[in-house]
Amino acid sequence: MTDAAGAAGRRLAYLEQLVRAELVERRRRRDWDRRRAFTLQLATVTLSALITVLLGVKVSTGAEQWLANVALALGALVTVLAAWATFFSYRTVWIQRADTVHRLTTLARSIDYLRAGLGEEPPAPEDVDRVHAEFEEIARGDHEAWIRIRQAEGA
Structure with a gap:
């Protein structure tokens, strides 16, 4: 094995490890964001429905004022949760x-496919460079998308 072939093999192994680690982290973040989005949406809808019930329920005069105060407080909480979301x-x-996870999963499959075709042979340096360029494009695209989302919030 030539020195260049050995280096290409080490670089491919590094890329495999990097892609797998990124997939674990990005999946964790994706799932956390999904749960947070679902929880906030469910909370605002549930609290809004509860406010409607509290304001519409027929009770004695003393309890009516108390329920109106609770509904007012819940309305304020819904506003805060909606702003938070x-x-x-x-x-x-x-x-x-989710898009980034999909793209990284596709890249991981490409690496697996490349490895499967190698057998005992080292990878071609240009194949490793292509995989690295694709990984960098995914990382750059993810970062740029995140920046666009954050900038849109400020608008």
Whole structure:
């Protein structure tokens, strides 16, 4: 094995490890954003429905004032939760992270395919460079998408 072939093999092994680690982290973040988006949406809808019930229920005069005060407090909480969800854009970030996970999964399959075709042979340096360029494009695209989401929030 030539020195260049050995270097290409080491670089491919490094890329495999890097892609696998990124996939683990990006999946964790995607799932966290999905749960956060779902939780905030469910909370605002549930609290809004509860406010409607509290304001519409027929009770004695003393209890009516108390229920109106609770509904007012819940209305304020819904406003805060809605602002929180809008500011952090969990749903948008979740979708963007899902795209990145998909692209990284596709790259991992490409690496596996490349490895399967190698047998005992080292990879060609240009194949490793192509895989590295694709990984860098995915990372750059993910970062740029995240920046666009954050800039849109400020607009």
